[in-house]
Amino acid sequence: MTPSNVGRLRVMGAAIRGAHVVEGVLPSSFDEVWGVMGDLEGGFGDFQPDMRSLRVLRVDGDRVEALARSRYGLRAHFHGVLRPGWGWLQSRFLVVGMAADAMGDGRTRVALTGGVRVPGRPALVPIGARGELERAMRRLGERVP
Amino acid sequence: MPPADHADRGVGRGVGLGADRGVERRVDRGVALARAARRGDTLALHDLLDHLTPYIARICRSIALDDGPDATQEALVAVFTSLRSLRDPEALYGWVRGISVREAVRVAKRAARARPAELADVPERGDPQLAADIDDVLSRLSPQHRAVLVLRDVEGLDEESAAAVLGVPAGTAKSRLHRARQSFRKAWNG
Numbered sequence: 522m523t524p525s526n527v528g529r530l531r532v533m534g535a536a537i538r539g540a541h542v543v544e545g546v547l548p549s550s551f552d553e554v555w556g557v558m559g560d561l562e563g564g565f566g567d568f569q570p571d572m573r574s575l576r577v578l579r580v581d582g583d584r585v586e587a588l589a590r591s592r593y594g595l596r597a598h599f600h601g602v603l604r605p606g607w608g609w610l611q612s613r614f615l616v617v618g619m620a621a622d623a624m625g626d627g628r629t630r631v632a633l634t635g636g637v638r639v640p641g642r643p644a645l646v647p648i649g650a651r652g653e654l655e656r657a658m659r660r661l662g663e664r665v666p
Numbered sequence: 667m668p669p670a671d672h673a674d675r676g677v678g679r680g681v682g683l684g685a686d687r688g689v690e691r692r693v694d695r696g697v698a699l700a701r702a703a704r705r706g707d708t709l710a711l712h713d714l715l716d717h718l719t720p721y722i723a724r725i726c727r728s729i730a731l732d733d734g735p736d737a738t739q740e741a742l743v744a745v746f747t748s749l750r751s752l753r754d755p756e757a758l759y760g761w762v763r764g765i766s767v768r769e770a771v772r773v774a775k776r777a778a779r780a781r782p783a784e785l786a787d788v789p790e791r792g793d794p795q796l797a798a799d800i801d802d803v804l805s806r807l808s809p810q811h812r813a814v815l816v817l818r819d820v821e822g823l824d825e826e827s828a829a830a831v832l833g834v835p836a837g838t839a840k841s842r843l844h845r846a847r848q849s850f851r852k853a854w855n856g
Contacts, residue, residue, distance in 0.1 A: 523723060524719070524735070524738060524742060528739045529715060532739075532742045532743055532746050533708070533711065533712065533746070535743045535746050536703070536711055536715075536746035536749055537708060538750075601709060601712075602709075602712060609708070609712045611708050616708050638706065638708070640706060641705060641706050642750070643703055643704065643706050643707075643708060643749075643750070644706070
């Protein structure tokens, strides 16, 4: 009876001013799609734009702590949650949200959100965010088997 | 789900002191998460979503029945969109309950308009197997009647508070409750 992962991401997007949620349907199974998205040290860094590498520092249940490096050498220390079909990561300056649901016909619905945080309130800098998310969605599609 | 425990107290099921403390802790957690979320901590916002979803889903299912999942999604979006307008985080649960009830009634009414033919499918009252099914009995009530039953008999609100949540005068809530209980008993007894 609980909302789907994509539905939950829409709720998060609604709560955060300036956040865009980009959705798509990939012609691959949930396991194949999540195998890329949820692989923080592998596929995740490949499809997220500007992410050169990500190293998981700690895992405690569904809680994760990770260190990311951008292509420009910037570092981000993320804290967040990773569950099958769901990921939410936050650093001091960045937010990354992702969701995936099996559609029951062999395809997978996916959704992405995130961007640069506005200090002091639940908001993201809206400029350029949609383009980045759409680029991430395209890259994800290219990387899913 | 703190308000569920609160509801238990409301109908006098004898919740002990330890359980009360547990309720307080969970309420405090919700309020603390709401405060942190409003300050911009999106991880707290995420945890608040986890924390409130079962409560909102329970209210929506009670009122919108089969359309409970749709109502839950719409109530969650409504709650989280307007979280920044919540003046007093201490009032979180009452505020969430109000939005959830209104969204559930709205979704249930919309669904009823979209599926008028199904009204003819309501099972016969004389069927003993179905008479035992509380969901079946509830499905014969209007969304407004289910809402007032949930607020008074499940959530344990007094008449005035229930009326405030529903946005109707206390007298209207009282007569709605009377009719809802009457319909429920009638349907239940077959």
